[in-house]
Each structure stands twice: as structure tokens, then as C-alpha cells.
Amino acid sequence: MAFFYNLMHEKKFLEYDTELWQEAPVKEVNTLQLFITNRCNLRCKGCFYQSRLGKGEISFSEYREYVLNYKSEIDKLILLGGEPTLHKDLQQMISFNQAEGLKTTIYTNGTNLENLEGISLDGVGVRIGVHGVYSSEKPLVKVPQTSLPVTIVYMLDRGNSKELFDAAKIAEQDFNCSDFYISSIRDIAQTHNYLLDTINTIPVDEYFIIVQNFITKYDGKLNLHI
Numbered sequence: 437m438a439f440f441y442n443l444m445h446e447k448k449f450l451e452y453d454t455e456l457w458q459e460a461p462v463k464e465v466n467t468l469q470l471f472i473t474n475r476c477n478l479r480c481k482g483c484f485y486q487s488r489l490g491k492g493e494i495s496f497s498e499y500r501e502y503v504l505n506y507k508s509e510i511d512k513l514i515l516l517g518g519e520p521t522l523h524k525d526l527q528q529m530i531s532f533n534q535a536e537g538l539k540t541t542i543y544t545n546g547t548n549l550e551n552l553e554g555i556s557l558d559g560v561g562v563r564i565g566v567h568g569v570y571s572s573e574k575p576l577v578k579v580p581q582t583s584l585p586v587t588i589v590y591m592l593d594r595g596n597s598k599e600l601f602d603a604a605k606i607a608e609q610d611f612n613c614s615d616f617y618i619s620s621i622r623d624i625a626q627t628h629n630y631l632l633d634t635i636n637t638i639p640v641d642e643y644f645i646i647v648q649n650f651i652t653k654y655d656g657k658l659n660l661h662i
Contacts, residue, residue, distance in 0.1 A: 448644060450662070452651050460659075466510045470494070470502060472529065473518040478545055480573045489518060496525040500532060512539040521548040527555050534559055546579035546586070557585065563617070565589045568596030569603050576603055581610055588613055593621040593636045597646050601654070608656050616658040618647060 452459075471485070473493035479486070494502075503513065513533050520526060521544050533540045539559045542552075546564035564586050566576040572595065576588065588607040590600060600618070607613040620643060621636055638646065647662055654660075 450644075450648055450651055456655075457651075465512050467512045467514055468503070468506050468510045469514040469516060470499065471516050471518065472499065472520050472526070473523045475522045476517055476519040476545075477522065477547060478519070478574060480545075480567065485516070485518065493518070493523055496528050496532075499525070499529055503532065503536065503538070507536060507538070510538065512541065514541045514543065516543045519545055519548065521551045526551065530555065530557075530560055543589075545574055549580060549582045549584055549586070552584055553582075562586045563589050565591055566603070567591050567593065567621070569599040569606065572596055576606055579611075586611055586613065587615045587617065589617040589619055591619050591621050592638055592643065592646065594638055595636070597638065600646070600650055604650075604654060604656055604658060608658050614659055615661060617661045618650070 474488055474490040475493060476489050520542050530540055541561040541563060543563050543565060552562065562584060564579055566579065566588060567574040569576045588603065588611060590603045604616055607616050620638060
């Protein structure tokens with residue numbers, strides 16, 4: 437198993453069993469993030485893009501122009517929204533990235549994964565963001581199971597921290613994930629600043645304790661990104 441982390445606060449580092457875990461070095465990758473659509477089938481309260489949701493989206497020709505403009509400087513594209521799987525030209529965008537030798541990561545809510553079936557996902561990562569496992573506005577149990585290679589991104593907040601172990605178990609057993617991300621709800625739509633907390637945000641000190649407890653007790657096979 438491998439363990440990735442970049443969490444430090446007041447010189448506190450996560451502790452882990454070196455016989456069970458191996459820290460993987462962080463590799464810098466120049467990345468271009470493109471918000472390809474404002475359309476979304478959900479309206480999550482904690483969505484950082486909430487204020488911009490609507491009907492607008494970029495055309496494939498605009499997308500191609502952006503990519504070619506930055507191609508010499510990047511190695512990877514991150515496609516976001518809105519919900520990127522709703523874009524009618526998503527397959528064409530992926531194929532274009534592949535032809536240009538660029539990797540792709542798609543951030544999705546996981547409810548439209550059928551739009552990715554039957555196409556080549558060579559060099560493509562699919563990350564499903566969830567808020568909790570059972571009863572949140574975007575729970576893991578409502579994401580349809582799929583044979584596609586996906587990664588679960590678990591967004592911690594005050595209401596779902598106790599479901600973290602269940603999320604990891606489901607990611608490994610039901611979605612056959614090899615990687616699992618633990619992150620934090622950042623309500624940019626409300627704060628307009630990524631570093632500002634809201635009532636639902638777990639403060640760094642508490643976040644550290646939750647993650648440390650998870651690392652100490654977790655005995656699965658997932659590669660953890662924190």
C-alpha cells in the first residue's frame with residue numbers, strides 16, 4: 437500500500453506504521469483546469485461552483501483552442517463543471533486530449549457514468565466526489581455501481597466524518613478502487629475564498645485528528661491521498 441499526504445499544521449505530521457505504509461513522493465504535473473459546462477443535474481449546497489450553475493458551456497472549438505494555446509506548458513487536463521459528463525462533446529474532448537498526448541481527469545458526481553461507457557479511457561482518470569455515504573445531498577450509496585475505473589473523492593464535513601470508514605470499504609469492495617481521496621468541503625460559493633471556513637467545514641485541528649484516527653485504524657488496500 438502507498439500513502440500520500442500533504443497535511444501539516446503547526447509542524448504536526450501524520451503518523452503511520454512504516455511496515456504497513458509507504459509514503460509516495462509527490463510528482464508535480466503542470467495541469468490546466470477547464471470548466472466545460474455550467475449544467476448540472478444536482479444543486480449541492482456545498483458546491484464551490486454553485487453561483488455559476490446554469491445552461492452555458494464551451495464549444496469543442498473553444499475547448500480545442502484553449503488546449504492548443506497551453507499545450508506546450510501542460511501535461512494534463514482537468515475537466516470540471518457543473519457536471520462534465522453532461523457535455524455532448526465530452527467524448528470528442530477526451531479523444532482530442534489523447535491524440536495530443538495529454539492525460540485527462542474528469543471530476544463528476546457519478547450519476548451519469550453511462551456517458552463514459554464504450555469509449556477509450558486510456559490516460560483518463562474519473563474521480564467521483566461524494567459528501568458522505570448514506571444521507572447527504574450527494575451520498576456514495578446513490579452512485580450507480582460501474583465497471584469503469586473510478587476513484588472516490590470523499591469530501592469531509594461536520595455531518596459525514598463518522599462515515600469515512602464505510603466510504604473506504606465501499607470504494608474498495610463495490611467500486612474496485614485502487615485509490616481513495618480524503619478532502620474537505622470548501623464552500624467557495626458562500627465565502628469567495630478557498631481558505632475560509634463555514635459552519636460545515638471541519639477546522640484543521642479536528643480534520644487532522646479525524647484523518648490520523650483513520651490512518652491508524654484502516655487496514656484495507658487502498659492507496660490514500662490526503
